[in-house]
Amino acid sequence: MDWIQNLGKNTIERFSAIGRASFMLFGAIVAKPNFVKGFPLFTKQVYVIGVLSLVIILVSGLFIGMVLALQGYTVLVDYGAEDSLGQMVSLSLLRELGPVVTALLFAGRAGSALTAEIGLMKATEQLTSLEMMAVDPLRRVIAPRFWAGVFSMPILAMLFSSVGLLGGHLVGVEWLGVDQGSFWSIMQASVEFEGDILNGIIKSIVFAIVVTWIAIFRGYDAIPTSEGISQATTQTVVQSSLAVLGLDFVLTALMFGS
Amino acid sequence: MNINKTDFESPHVELKNVTFSRGERVIYDDISMVFPKGKITAIMGPSGIGKTTLLRLIGGQLYPDSGDIIVSGQNIPKLSRKELYAVREKMSMLFQSGALFTEMNVFDNVAFPIREHTKLPEDIIRTMVLMKLEAVGLRGAYQLMPNELSGGMARRAALARSIALDPELIMYDEPFVGQDPISMGVLVRLIRNLNTSLNLTSIVVSHDVKEVMGIADYIYIIADKRVIGYGTKEQLLESDSPLVQQFLKGLADGPVPFHYPAPSISQDLMQG
Numbered sequence: 178m179d180w181i182q183n184l185g186k187n188t189i190e191r192f193s194a195i196g197r198a199s200f201m202l203f204g205a206i207v208a209k210p211n212f213v214k215g216f217p218l219f220t221k222q223v224y225v226i227g228v229l230s231l232v233i234i235l236v237s238g239l240f241i242g243m244v245l246a247l248q249g250y251t252v253l254v255d256y257g258a259e260d261s262l263g264q265m266v267s268l269s270l271l272r273e274l275g276p277v278v279t280a281l282l283f284a285g286r287a288g289s290a291l292t293a294e295i296g297l298m299k300a301t302e303q304l305t306s307l308e309m310m311a312v313d314p315l316r317r318v319i320a321p322r323f324w325a326g327v328f329s330m331p332i333l334a335m336l337f338s339s340v341g342l343l344g345g346h347l348v349g350v351e352w353l354g355v356d357q358g359s360f361w362s363i364m365q366a367s368v369e370f371e372g373d374i375l376n377g378i379i380k381s382i383v384f385a386i387v388v389t390w391i392a393i394f395r396g397y398d399a400i401p402t403s404e405g406i407s408q409a410t411t412q413t414v415v416q417s418s419l420a421v422l423g424l425d426f427v428l429t430a431l432m433f434g435s
Numbered sequence: 436m437n438i439n440k441t442d443f444e445s446p447h448v449e450l451k452n453v454t455f456s457r458g459e460r461v462i463y464d465d466i467s468m469v470f471p472k473g474k475i476t477a478i479m480g481p482s483g484i485g486k487t488t489l490l491r492l493i494g495g496q497l498y499p500d501s502g503d504i505i506v507s508g509q510n511i512p513k514l515s516r517k518e519l520y521a522v523r524e525k526m527s528m529l530f531q532s533g534a535l536f537t538e539m540n541v542f543d544n545v546a547f548p549i550r551e552h553t554k555l556p557e558d559i560i561r562t563m564v565l566m567k568l569e570a571v572g573l574r575g576a577y578q579l580m581p582n583e584l585s586g587g588m589a590r591r592a593a594l595a596r597s598i599a600l601d602p603e604l605i606m607y608d609e610p611f612v613g614q615d616p617i618s619m620g621v622l623v624r625l626i627r628n629l630n631t632s633l634n635l636t637s638i639v640v641s642h643d644v645k646e647v648m649g650i651a652d653y654i655y656i657i658a659d660k661r662v663i664g665y666g667t668k669e670q671l672l673e674s675d676s677p678l679v680q681q682f683l684k685g686l687a688d689g690p691v692p693f694h695y696p697a698p699s700i701s702q703d704l705m706q707g
Binding site: 311 | 494496520521523524526527528530531532534535536537547548551552
Protein backbone atom coordinates (compact mmCIF):
# COMPACT_ATOMS: atom_id res chain seq x y z
CA MET A 178 0.00 0.00 0.00
CA ASP A 179 3.02 2.22 0.42
CA TRP A 180 3.29 3.00 -3.25
CA ILE A 181 -0.26 4.31 -3.36
CA GLN A 182 0.54 6.57 -0.45
CA ASN A 183 3.71 7.77 -2.17
CA LEU A 184 1.87 8.34 -5.42
CA GLY A 185 -0.67 10.48 -3.64
CA LYS A 186 2.00 12.39 -1.74
CA ASN A 187 4.04 13.06 -4.86
CA THR A 188 1.00 14.16 -6.81
CA ILE A 189 -0.04 16.56 -4.09
CA GLU A 190 3.51 17.92 -3.89
CA ARG A 191 3.65 18.44 -7.67
CA PHE A 192 0.40 20.32 -7.73
CA SER A 193 1.21 22.43 -4.72
CA ALA A 194 4.54 23.36 -6.38
CA ILE A 195 2.66 24.41 -9.51
CA GLY A 196 0.34 26.45 -7.30
CA ARG A 197 3.23 28.17 -5.51
CA ALA A 198 4.96 28.83 -8.84
CA SER A 199 1.80 30.41 -10.22
CA PHE A 200 1.37 32.63 -7.19
CA MET A 201 4.99 33.71 -7.47
CA LEU A 202 4.69 34.57 -11.17
CA PHE A 203 1.38 36.30 -10.58
CA GLY A 204 2.84 38.40 -7.77
CA ALA A 205 5.84 39.29 -9.88
CA ILE A 206 4.24 40.32 -13.13
CA VAL A 207 0.79 41.54 -12.18
CA ALA A 208 1.67 44.94 -10.82
CA LYS A 209 1.51 48.52 -11.85
CA PRO A 210 4.66 48.84 -13.96
CA ASN A 211 7.20 51.33 -12.70
CA PHE A 212 9.38 52.06 -15.72
CA VAL A 213 11.67 54.55 -14.02
CA LYS A 214 12.82 52.02 -11.42
CA GLY A 215 12.19 48.85 -13.40
CA PHE A 216 13.93 49.65 -16.66
CA PRO A 217 17.53 49.82 -15.36
CA LEU A 218 16.97 46.54 -13.48
CA PHE A 219 15.58 44.97 -16.65
CA THR A 220 18.45 46.11 -18.88
CA LYS A 221 21.00 44.87 -16.36
CA GLN A 222 19.37 41.43 -16.38
CA VAL A 223 19.17 41.41 -20.19
CA TYR A 224 22.93 41.91 -20.13
CA VAL A 225 23.54 39.19 -17.53
CA ILE A 226 21.07 36.68 -18.94
CA GLY A 227 21.11 37.46 -22.65
CA VAL A 228 24.31 39.17 -23.68
CA LEU A 229 26.55 36.92 -21.61
CA SER A 230 24.87 33.86 -23.21
CA LEU A 231 25.77 35.10 -26.69
CA VAL A 232 29.08 33.27 -26.99
CA ILE A 233 27.76 29.80 -26.24
CA ILE A 234 24.69 30.39 -28.46
CA LEU A 235 26.66 31.71 -31.43
CA VAL A 236 29.39 29.08 -31.31
CA SER A 237 26.84 26.25 -30.95
CA GLY A 238 24.75 27.70 -33.76
CA LEU A 239 27.73 27.84 -36.08
CA PHE A 240 28.74 24.26 -35.42
CA ILE A 241 25.23 22.87 -35.62
CA GLY A 242 24.74 24.61 -38.99
CA MET A 243 28.01 23.14 -40.22
CA VAL A 244 27.13 19.64 -39.07
CA LEU A 245 23.65 19.87 -40.62
CA ALA A 246 25.15 20.85 -43.96
CA LEU A 247 27.69 18.08 -43.83
CA GLN A 248 25.17 15.39 -42.90
CA GLY A 249 22.55 16.70 -45.30
CA TYR A 250 24.99 16.82 -48.16
CA THR A 251 26.01 13.16 -47.83
CA VAL A 252 22.37 12.09 -48.08
CA LEU A 253 21.21 14.57 -50.73
CA VAL A 254 24.16 14.05 -53.05
CA ASP A 255 23.11 10.41 -53.60
CA TYR A 256 19.92 11.65 -55.20
CA GLY A 257 21.61 14.51 -57.01
CA ALA A 258 19.60 16.89 -54.86
CA GLU A 259 22.45 18.69 -53.18
CA ASP A 260 21.11 22.00 -54.51
CA SER A 261 18.31 21.70 -51.93
CA LEU A 262 20.87 21.78 -49.10
CA GLY A 263 19.93 25.38 -48.29
CA GLN A 264 16.29 24.41 -47.86
CA MET A 265 17.12 21.50 -45.60
CA VAL A 266 19.48 23.46 -43.36
CA SER A 267 17.21 26.49 -43.07
CA LEU A 268 14.01 24.57 -42.33
CA SER A 269 15.69 22.38 -39.71
CA LEU A 270 17.14 25.42 -37.99
CA LEU A 271 14.14 27.73 -38.13
CA ARG A 272 11.49 25.19 -37.24
CA GLU A 273 13.26 23.00 -34.71
CA LEU A 274 16.90 23.33 -33.83
CA GLY A 275 17.00 27.09 -33.40
CA PRO A 276 14.30 27.35 -30.72
CA VAL A 277 14.94 23.95 -29.08
CA VAL A 278 18.73 23.96 -28.84
CA THR A 279 18.73 27.61 -27.77
CA ALA A 280 16.26 26.79 -25.00
CA LEU A 281 18.35 23.82 -23.82
CA LEU A 282 21.56 25.84 -23.84
CA PHE A 283 19.78 28.75 -22.17
CA ALA A 284 18.53 26.44 -19.41
CA GLY A 285 22.07 25.22 -18.80
CA ARG A 286 23.80 28.57 -19.06
CA ALA A 287 21.37 31.21 -17.78
CA GLY A 288 18.66 29.13 -16.06
CA SER A 289 21.02 27.40 -13.66
CA ALA A 290 22.71 30.71 -12.87
CA LEU A 291 19.35 32.34 -12.14
CA THR A 292 18.34 29.53 -9.79
CA ALA A 293 21.65 29.58 -7.93
CA GLU A 294 21.63 33.38 -7.64
CA ILE A 295 18.09 33.63 -6.32
CA GLY A 296 18.58 30.60 -4.06
CA LEU A 297 21.68 32.15 -2.54
CA MET A 298 19.92 35.48 -2.08
CA LYS A 299 17.31 33.54 -0.16
CA ALA A 300 19.88 31.62 1.89
CA THR A 301 21.76 34.79 2.85
CA GLU A 302 18.48 36.47 3.92
CA GLN A 303 18.72 39.12 1.19
CA LEU A 304 15.16 38.42 0.06
CA THR A 305 13.86 38.61 3.63
CA SER A 306 15.74 41.82 4.25
CA LEU A 307 14.21 43.33 1.10
CA GLU A 308 10.82 42.42 2.46
CA MET A 309 11.61 43.98 5.83
CA MET A 310 12.64 47.17 4.00
CA ALA A 311 9.15 47.22 2.52
CA VAL A 312 10.48 46.38 -0.94
CA ASP A 313 8.69 43.50 -2.62
CA PRO A 314 11.31 40.93 -3.68
CA LEU A 315 8.93 39.57 -6.30
CA ARG A 316 8.90 42.90 -8.08
CA ARG A 317 12.45 43.89 -7.35
CA VAL A 318 14.26 40.58 -7.94
CA ILE A 319 11.95 38.16 -9.71
CA ALA A 320 10.10 40.36 -12.22
CA PRO A 321 13.13 41.91 -13.99
CA ARG A 322 14.75 38.49 -14.33
CA PHE A 323 11.59 36.95 -15.73
CA TRP A 324 11.05 39.66 -18.34
CA ALA A 325 14.73 39.69 -19.28
CA GLY A 326 14.61 35.93 -19.92
CA VAL A 327 11.41 36.15 -21.95
CA PHE A 328 12.86 39.03 -23.96
CA SER A 329 16.33 37.54 -24.52
CA MET A 330 15.66 33.97 -25.52
CA PRO A 331 13.70 34.58 -28.78
CA ILE A 332 16.43 36.98 -29.90
CA LEU A 333 19.09 34.42 -29.02
CA ALA A 334 17.15 31.78 -30.99
CA MET A 335 17.02 34.04 -34.05
CA LEU A 336 20.74 34.70 -33.80
CA PHE A 337 21.33 30.97 -33.38
CA SER A 338 19.45 30.20 -36.61
CA SER A 339 21.15 33.01 -38.52
CA VAL A 340 24.62 31.91 -37.51
CA GLY A 341 23.63 28.30 -38.23
CA LEU A 342 22.71 29.29 -41.79
CA LEU A 343 26.10 30.92 -42.19
CA GLY A 344 27.71 27.73 -40.89
CA GLY A 345 25.69 25.71 -43.38
CA HIS A 346 26.79 28.04 -46.15
CA LEU A 347 30.40 27.76 -45.06
CA VAL A 348 30.39 23.97 -45.27
CA GLY A 349 27.90 23.47 -48.13
CA VAL A 350 29.03 26.17 -50.52
CA GLU A 351 32.59 27.06 -49.57
CA TRP A 352 33.80 23.58 -48.79
CA LEU A 353 31.61 20.98 -50.54
CA GLY A 354 30.99 23.12 -53.60
CA VAL A 355 27.18 23.38 -53.71
CA ASP A 356 26.18 26.14 -56.12
CA GLN A 357 25.87 29.39 -54.21
CA GLY A 358 22.91 30.67 -56.27
CA SER A 359 20.78 27.58 -55.80
CA PHE A 360 21.73 27.30 -52.11
CA TRP A 361 20.21 30.71 -51.35
CA SER A 362 17.43 30.82 -53.96
CA ILE A 363 15.93 27.43 -53.09
CA MET A 364 16.11 28.45 -49.45
CA GLN A 365 14.27 31.69 -50.17
CA ALA A 366 11.66 29.95 -52.25
CA SER A 367 10.87 27.30 -49.67
CA VAL A 368 10.97 29.19 -46.36
CA GLU A 369 7.68 30.89 -45.55
CA PHE A 370 7.58 33.80 -43.16
CA GLU A 371 4.45 32.77 -41.35
CA GLY A 372 4.74 29.02 -41.52
CA ASP A 373 8.38 28.70 -40.61
CA ILE A 374 9.95 31.85 -39.20
CA LEU A 375 6.98 33.04 -37.16
CA ASN A 376 6.19 29.57 -35.82
CA GLY A 377 9.82 29.22 -34.76
CA ILE A 378 9.64 32.54 -32.93
CA ILE A 379 6.39 31.54 -31.21
CA LYS A 380 8.04 28.31 -30.08
CA SER A 381 10.98 30.13 -28.62
CA ILE A 382 8.75 32.62 -26.81
CA VAL A 383 6.89 29.70 -25.20
CA PHE A 384 10.19 28.03 -24.27
CA ALA A 385 11.49 31.31 -22.90
CA ILE A 386 8.51 31.68 -20.59
CA VAL A 387 8.71 28.07 -19.37
CA VAL A 388 12.49 27.92 -18.85
CA THR A 389 12.75 31.30 -17.11
CA TRP A 390 9.72 30.55 -14.96
CA ILE A 391 11.13 27.19 -13.83
CA ALA A 392 14.55 28.74 -13.16
CA ILE A 393 13.33 31.62 -11.00
CA PHE A 394 10.78 29.49 -9.18
CA ARG A 395 13.33 26.79 -8.31
CA GLY A 396 15.60 29.48 -6.89
CA TYR A 397 12.80 31.23 -5.01
CA ASP A 398 11.46 27.94 -3.64
CA ALA A 399 14.89 26.42 -2.88
CA ILE A 400 15.65 25.05 0.57
CA PRO A 401 18.13 27.68 1.79
CA THR A 402 21.11 25.37 2.36
CA SER A 403 24.03 24.46 0.12
CA GLU A 404 22.46 21.09 -0.59
CA GLY A 405 19.06 22.63 -1.29
CA ILE A 406 20.51 25.09 -3.78
CA SER A 407 22.50 22.42 -5.59
CA GLN A 408 19.33 20.33 -5.85
CA ALA A 409 17.35 23.29 -7.10
CA THR A 410 19.93 24.05 -9.78
CA THR A 411 19.86 20.46 -10.99
CA GLN A 412 16.08 20.48 -11.01
CA THR A 413 16.05 23.65 -13.10
CA VAL A 414 18.18 22.10 -15.82
CA VAL A 415 16.39 18.73 -15.80
CA GLN A 416 12.85 20.06 -15.56
CA SER A 417 13.25 22.86 -18.07
CA SER A 418 15.00 20.58 -20.58
CA LEU A 419 12.21 18.01 -20.31
CA ALA A 420 9.56 20.70 -20.48
CA VAL A 421 11.14 22.16 -23.61
CA LEU A 422 11.32 18.81 -25.40
CA GLY A 423 7.79 17.84 -24.39
CA LEU A 424 6.34 21.20 -25.36
CA ASP A 425 8.25 21.12 -28.62
CA PHE A 426 6.39 17.98 -29.60
CA VAL A 427 3.03 19.50 -28.70
CA LEU A 428 3.76 22.76 -30.51
CA THR A 429 5.11 20.97 -33.57
CA ALA A 430 2.01 18.82 -33.72
CA LEU A 431 -0.18 21.92 -33.49
CA MET A 432 1.77 23.94 -36.02
CA PHE A 433 2.94 21.47 -38.62
CA GLY A 434 0.84 18.33 -38.13
CA SER A 435 -2.26 18.41 -40.25
CA MET B 436 15.87 50.06 38.95
CA ASN B 437 12.34 48.87 38.93
CA ILE B 438 9.80 48.65 36.17
CA ASN B 439 8.68 52.14 35.30
CA LYS B 440 4.90 52.08 35.00
CA THR B 441 4.70 54.92 32.44
CA ASP B 442 6.77 52.87 30.00
CA PHE B 443 3.91 50.46 29.65
CA GLU B 444 1.04 52.82 29.10
CA SER B 445 1.74 53.21 25.39
CA PRO B 446 3.93 50.33 24.34
CA HIS B 447 5.44 50.45 20.86
CA VAL B 448 5.06 46.73 20.26
CA GLU B 449 2.75 44.38 22.07
CA LEU B 450 2.07 40.67 21.70
CA LYS B 451 -1.24 39.51 23.11
CA ASN B 452 -1.83 35.80 23.68
CA VAL B 453 0.12 34.76 20.62
CA THR B 454 0.23 31.10 19.69
CA PHE B 455 2.43 29.96 16.86
CA SER B 456 3.32 26.52 15.63
CA ARG B 457 5.35 25.06 12.80
CA GLY B 458 3.58 21.96 11.56
CA GLU B 459 3.00 19.83 14.63
CA ARG B 460 5.58 21.61 16.77
CA VAL B 461 4.29 24.39 18.98
CA ILE B 462 6.83 27.23 19.19
CA TYR B 463 4.86 29.70 21.30
CA ASP B 464 1.94 28.82 23.46
CA ASP B 465 -0.22 31.80 24.42
CA ILE B 466 2.64 34.22 24.89
CA SER B 467 2.19 37.91 25.80
CA MET B 468 4.94 40.51 25.72
CA VAL B 469 5.28 44.28 25.86
CA PHE B 470 8.03 46.41 24.32
CA PRO B 471 8.02 49.98 25.68
CA LYS B 472 8.70 52.91 23.39
CA GLY B 473 12.22 54.32 23.31
CA LYS B 474 13.69 51.49 25.39
CA ILE B 475 15.95 48.56 24.68
CA THR B 476 14.19 45.32 25.42
CA ALA B 477 16.16 42.13 25.16
CA ILE B 478 14.81 38.68 24.45
CA MET B 479 17.03 35.92 25.78
CA GLY B 480 16.65 32.21 25.78
CA PRO B 481 18.30 28.96 24.79
CA SER B 482 18.99 28.51 21.09
CA GLY B 483 16.40 26.78 19.00
CA ILE B 484 13.36 28.12 20.83
CA GLY B 485 12.38 30.49 18.05
CA LYS B 486 13.68 33.87 19.14
CA THR B 487 14.20 34.84 15.50
CA THR B 488 10.70 33.58 14.79
CA LEU B 489 9.43 36.14 17.25
CA LEU B 490 11.05 38.96 15.27
CA ARG B 491 9.56 37.60 12.07
CA LEU B 492 6.15 37.57 13.67
CA ILE B 493 6.56 41.22 14.64
CA GLY B 494 7.78 42.02 11.13
CA GLY B 495 4.74 40.35 9.62
CA GLN B 496 6.72 37.72 7.74
CA LEU B 497 5.03 34.94 9.64
CA TYR B 498 1.47 34.81 10.84
CA PRO B 499 0.51 33.56 14.30
CA ASP B 500 -2.10 30.82 14.68
CA SER B 501 -3.96 33.10 17.05
CA GLY B 502 -3.43 36.26 19.04
CA ASP B 503 -2.68 39.87 18.24
CA ILE B 504 0.61 41.57 17.43
CA ILE B 505 0.27 45.31 17.81
CA VAL B 506 2.93 47.61 16.36
CA SER B 507 2.33 51.35 16.72
CA GLY B 508 -1.35 50.66 17.29
CA GLN B 509 -1.79 48.46 14.21
CA ASN B 510 -2.57 44.77 14.41
CA ILE B 511 0.07 43.22 12.11
CA PRO B 512 -1.65 39.90 11.21
CA LYS B 513 -4.84 41.74 10.18
CA LEU B 514 -3.18 44.29 7.90
CA SER B 515 -3.46 44.24 4.13
CA ARG B 516 -0.24 43.90 2.21
CA LYS B 517 -0.13 47.61 1.46
CA GLU B 518 -0.70 48.62 5.09
CA LEU B 519 1.91 46.11 6.24
CA TYR B 520 4.47 47.62 3.88
CA ALA B 521 3.64 51.07 5.24
CA VAL B 522 4.30 49.84 8.81
CA ARG B 523 7.53 48.17 7.70
CA GLU B 524 8.88 51.46 6.37
CA LYS B 525 9.08 52.59 9.99
CA MET B 526 10.73 49.46 11.32
CA SER B 527 13.93 47.76 10.42
CA MET B 528 15.72 44.58 11.22
CA LEU B 529 19.39 43.73 11.50
CA PHE B 530 19.88 40.17 10.34
CA GLN B 531 22.33 37.78 11.85
CA SER B 532 24.23 37.50 8.57
CA GLY B 533 23.91 41.21 7.83
CA ALA B 534 22.15 40.31 4.58
CA LEU B 535 23.93 43.00 2.58
CA PHE B 536 23.14 42.94 -1.12
CA THR B 537 26.15 41.24 -2.62
CA GLU B 538 25.94 42.95 -6.00
CA MET B 539 26.24 46.47 -4.55
CA ASN B 540 29.04 48.21 -2.66
CA VAL B 541 28.64 49.45 0.91
CA PHE B 542 27.54 52.93 -0.17
CA ASP B 543 24.77 51.65 -2.46
CA ASN B 544 23.65 49.18 0.17
CA VAL B 545 23.11 51.95 2.70
CA ALA B 546 21.58 54.20 0.04
CA PHE B 547 19.21 51.45 -1.11
CA PRO B 548 16.30 52.03 1.32
CA ILE B 549 16.60 55.82 0.85
CA ARG B 550 16.45 55.50 -2.92
CA GLU B 551 13.55 53.05 -2.73
CA HIS B 552 11.35 55.06 -0.43
CA THR B 553 12.18 58.70 -1.05
CA LYS B 554 12.72 60.93 -4.06
CA LEU B 555 15.66 62.81 -2.54
CA PRO B 556 18.36 64.14 -4.89
CA GLU B 557 21.67 62.23 -5.05
CA ASP B 558 23.73 64.85 -3.18
CA ILE B 559 21.43 64.70 -0.14
CA ILE B 560 21.47 60.89 -0.27
CA ARG B 561 25.26 61.05 -0.34
CA THR B 562 25.33 63.20 2.78
CA MET B 563 22.86 60.94 4.58
CA VAL B 564 24.75 57.76 3.69
CA LEU B 565 28.11 59.17 4.73
CA MET B 566 26.65 60.28 8.06
CA LYS B 567 25.23 56.83 8.76
CA LEU B 568 28.52 55.21 7.78
CA GLU B 569 30.39 57.64 10.02
CA ALA B 570 28.19 56.54 12.91
CA VAL B 571 29.27 52.92 12.48
CA GLY B 572 32.88 53.85 11.69
CA LEU B 573 32.86 52.69 8.08
CA ARG B 574 32.90 55.96 6.15
CA GLY B 575 36.29 55.00 4.73
CA ALA B 576 34.94 51.68 3.49
CA TYR B 577 32.08 53.01 1.41
CA GLN B 578 33.52 51.71 -1.86
CA LEU B 579 34.13 48.16 -0.68
CA MET B 580 31.98 45.26 -1.82
CA PRO B 581 30.31 43.09 0.87
CA ASN B 582 32.66 40.18 0.14
CA GLU B 583 35.62 42.40 1.02
CA LEU B 584 34.29 43.08 4.53
CA SER B 585 34.98 41.07 7.65
CA GLY B 586 32.00 39.63 9.52
CA GLY B 587 32.01 42.43 12.08
CA MET B 588 32.28 45.13 9.42
CA ALA B 589 29.45 43.57 7.41
CA ARG B 590 27.23 43.63 10.49
CA ARG B 591 28.07 47.30 11.09
CA ALA B 592 27.44 48.18 7.43
CA ALA B 593 24.11 46.40 7.70
CA LEU B 594 23.39 48.40 10.85
CA ALA B 595 24.05 51.62 8.92
CA ARG B 596 21.61 50.41 6.28
CA SER B 597 18.93 49.57 8.82
CA ILE B 598 19.08 53.06 10.34
CA ALA B 599 19.29 54.79 6.94
CA LEU B 600 15.68 55.95 7.05
CA ASP B 601 15.65 56.69 10.79
CA PRO B 602 13.21 53.95 11.77
CA GLU B 603 11.15 54.10 14.96
CA LEU B 604 11.69 50.44 15.75
CA ILE B 605 14.76 48.35 15.17
CA MET B 606 15.11 44.64 15.76
CA TYR B 607 18.50 43.04 16.19
CA ASP B 608 18.79 39.33 15.50
CA GLU B 609 21.73 37.94 17.46
CA PRO B 610 23.93 41.01 16.91
CA PHE B 611 26.81 39.70 19.04
CA VAL B 612 27.29 36.25 17.54
CA GLY B 613 30.77 35.67 16.16
CA GLN B 614 32.17 39.11 16.98
CA ASP B 615 35.66 39.65 18.28
CA PRO B 616 35.88 41.50 21.65
CA ILE B 617 36.63 44.87 20.02
CA SER B 618 33.76 44.88 17.52
CA MET B 619 31.54 43.40 20.23
CA GLY B 620 32.26 46.39 22.45
CA VAL B 621 31.74 48.77 19.52
CA LEU B 622 28.43 47.16 18.64
CA VAL B 623 27.15 47.23 22.19
CA ARG B 624 27.95 50.94 22.46
CA LEU B 625 26.46 51.61 19.02
CA ILE B 626 23.17 49.99 19.93
CA ARG B 627 23.03 51.96 23.17
CA ASN B 628 24.00 55.26 21.50
CA LEU B 629 21.57 54.85 18.63
CA ASN B 630 18.83 54.21 21.07
CA THR B 631 19.51 57.35 23.10
CA SER B 632 20.27 59.70 20.21
CA LEU B 633 17.42 58.64 17.88
CA ASN B 634 14.98 57.63 20.63
CA LEU B 635 14.49 54.27 18.95
CA THR B 636 12.62 51.34 20.33
CA SER B 637 15.06 48.46 20.17
CA ILE B 638 14.42 44.75 20.45
CA VAL B 639 17.57 42.68 20.85
CA VAL B 640 17.44 38.94 20.46
CA SER B 641 20.50 37.34 21.94
CA HIS B 642 21.83 34.71 24.27
CA ASP B 643 24.94 36.60 25.28
CA VAL B 644 23.97 37.24 28.89
CA LYS B 645 26.79 39.64 29.73
CA GLU B 646 26.36 41.95 26.73
CA VAL B 647 22.60 42.01 27.01
CA MET B 648 22.75 42.79 30.73
CA GLY B 649 24.98 45.73 29.84
CA ILE B 650 22.60 47.54 27.53
CA ALA B 651 19.03 46.34 28.00
CA ASP B 652 16.45 48.34 29.90
CA TYR B 653 14.13 45.36 30.15
CA ILE B 654 14.77 41.69 29.61
CA TYR B 655 12.53 38.79 28.69
CA ILE B 656 13.72 35.25 29.15
CA ILE B 657 11.90 32.73 27.02
CA ALA B 658 12.05 28.96 27.33
CA ASP B 659 9.68 26.12 26.82
CA LYS B 660 7.19 28.06 24.62
CA ARG B 661 6.56 30.80 27.16
CA VAL B 662 8.06 33.70 29.08
CA ILE B 663 9.86 32.41 32.15
CA GLY B 664 11.22 35.68 33.41
CA TYR B 665 10.74 39.37 32.83
CA GLY B 666 11.96 42.58 34.32
CA THR B 667 14.96 44.84 34.67
CA LYS B 668 18.45 43.43 35.06
CA GLU B 669 18.35 43.80 38.84
CA GLN B 670 14.96 42.19 39.17
CA LEU B 671 16.05 39.19 37.16
CA LEU B 672 19.26 38.75 39.12
CA GLU B 673 17.24 38.75 42.32
CA SER B 674 14.60 36.47 40.91
CA ASP B 675 14.06 33.28 42.86
CA SER B 676 12.86 31.38 39.81
CA PRO B 677 15.21 28.44 39.28
CA LEU B 678 14.63 28.70 35.52
CA VAL B 679 15.86 32.28 35.39
CA GLN B 680 18.84 31.58 37.64
CA GLN B 681 19.83 28.59 35.55
CA PHE B 682 19.83 30.66 32.39
CA LEU B 683 21.65 33.69 33.78
CA LYS B 684 24.35 31.56 35.38
CA GLY B 685 24.66 29.16 32.45
CA LEU B 686 24.15 25.95 34.39
CA ALA B 687 23.60 22.74 32.46
CA ASP B 688 21.53 21.18 35.24
CA GLY B 689 18.25 22.74 36.07
CA PRO B 690 14.64 23.00 34.99
CA VAL B 691 15.61 23.78 31.37
CA PRO B 692 17.01 20.58 29.86
CA PHE B 693 20.36 20.80 28.09
CA HIS B 694 19.62 17.61 26.16
CA TYR B 695 17.28 17.38 23.22
CA PRO B 696 14.48 14.95 24.22
CA ALA B 697 15.81 11.39 23.83
CA PRO B 698 15.53 7.93 25.37
CA SER B 699 17.95 7.33 28.21
CA ILE B 700 21.57 7.01 27.16
CA SER B 701 22.03 3.46 28.47
CA GLN B 702 19.03 2.32 26.47
CA ASP B 703 20.36 4.02 23.32
CA LEU B 704 23.89 2.63 23.66
CA MET B 705 22.73 -0.90 24.38
CA GLN B 706 20.73 -1.03 21.17
CA GLY B 707 23.79 -0.83 18.89
